[in-house]
Amino acid sequence: MNSINTKLSFVELGKFLSQFTLNEQNHRTDVLHNDLYFEKFKDLLSLSQSHNGWFTPEQVYFAVESWAKALREDNINKWLSAYHIDYAQGDKAVKTIGLILAGNIPLVGFHDFLSVLITGHKVLVKASSNDQHLIAFLANYLISIEPELSNYISFTDGKLENFDAIIATGSNNTARYFEFYFKDKPSIIRKNRNSVAVLNGNESHEDLMGLGEDIFRYFGLGCRNVSKLFVPKDYNFDAFFKAIYEYKDVIFYEKYSNNYDYNKAVFLMSNFKLLDNEFLTLKEDASFSSPISSLFYEYYDNIEDLQKRLEIESDQIQCIVSNNLIPNSISFGQTQQPKLWDYADNVDTIRFLFSL
Template sequence: MTLETKKSVFVELGKFLNQFSENNTTKKSDVLHNDLFFDDFEKLIHLSQSHNGWYTPEQVYFALQSWADALTEENITKWLSGYSLEPDQNKEHTKNVALILAGNIPLVGFHDFLSVLITGNNAIVKTSSNDQHLLPFLARYIIAVNPEFSNKITFAEGKLENFDTVIATGSNNTARYFEYYFKDKPSIIRKNRNSVAVLDGNETKEQLENLGEDIFRYFGLGCRNVSKLFVPKGYKFDAFFEAIFKYQDVIHYEKYANNYDYNKAVFLMSNFKLLDNGFLTLKEDSSYASPISSVFYEFYENREELEKRLAADAEQIQCMVSSDSGKNIIPFGQTQNPQLWDYADNVDTITFLLTTK
């Protein structure tokens, strides 16, 4: 299968996904295999919350639209332009890649899945118990577009077997297990990471509203969600709370509200000082990983010292949001819109797949 053939399949997938949105799902006549897949996928979107209570239709639609925006011919070509990708002619060099996926947000493992297939390798997929339906459905669509993929995609029900390399995502605890279990295999093992925002006190209301998107999208469950704020000493949170008020409806979602009530109670019983607006608590804390419905914050006095701190803690940080411009700095509101070339943990998956034996 040539690279152009593989690219064309994922472009078709992007067109398929682009039909689905929260406010304007539209069946288009020029999309391949709509007669077989469109209605069933729409049903699956609305069933997703019964499979995973955090997968509300709103969040699933957002994830699908993000992938629809990414899977264009222009984006895929730009992403792959820096690599030497050959047609899948030499089966001797084709690897069986075990993918152990997370399930914290919808289709969180799709980039790894895409990377394996676009490089001509075979994907042996172990889905999370929290996300067992969306990716297998999309795999069936891919195979319908090009049946050659049927021999390149396997979903493992039990123990992973007959694989050459591993890409596994989990918690810090499961990572230790992965590192031991897969010690004899080339691997990418992803651990817990969190995202931070650095404020200088001059942010506009629009920027702070967009920061709310970085905090509340997917209910804060993703590693790209901002869970920690660094603010200048003496910073007043009034403007921040005013700007994020538009996200207040999150408290009407039962699972989020339960976490808000529980975590707030734990903090208060421990006599921690909190800032609270009725749907989000802010707690001064040096840690990066805040619980759902809470964001930690920390004051800084010297920006250069803060940058040194963040550099030293780089392995704990997925994204940094700021009004500054620079490498690896993301504008407010964009953490959950990564490009194909934005790799998790800054580990280039394509290079890994091309260079491991």
């Protein structure tokens, strides 16, 4: 399979996805196979919430728009420029890579899918029952652009068999199972991670509004969602609550509201002290992983000591958000807009695939 053709197929997919935004679906004549796929994809997007109650139109369209931007040719070229790709290697090094995908947010496993194919390997996908329709549709569109990809893409509902390596994403519990079951295969096994924000009280209103995006996008279900704040002693949360008021309508979504009511009740029955604005509870807690509709926070005395702690516990953290208080942190509002070269768990998927 020619890697150049594969790359160009994904570029065409990006053009196709760019037609779909929450407020407008703009049918373009320069997009390949629109006559076959435009209306079908539009219908699939409208049905996504029936397939997964958390996949509201706002969240699904956000994911689609994000991938439309990511799959621009300049982005793909920049991503791949860090690697040596032998476009003439043919099929001599082709392996079959099994993918076990999560389904917590729309198209969450698409980067692995892209990475396998862009490196010239075959992909065997076991999609999550929570997100099995979107990626299958995009695979079919890719095959319509480059028919040879039909020999490189397959899906299974059952046991993964006849593969050379595995990339699996799941909880800490399933990761232990994956590590045992796939112990004889090259693998990337991803576990639970969470993202944190480090504040010092000098953040602007716009910074804290961006932090709200990091907290509430996808209802907080992603590993890149901020689930915990680190704040200095005597931090005043008034500015934070004022800034995130923009996201108050999240409480009108029933599944989120049910989680809010339940988790708040559990906290109160346990006599925990809470901060609450009627759509988000804040609880002082040393853990990184907070329940949906809640956010943990912890005070710090010294930023240098906090940095050392975060380094020690880095295997539990996906992203750190701050105004450069912590090295290599992400700007507010950007956690759910990763670049192609921002790898989950900081494991370079492309280098892993080239090593096989």
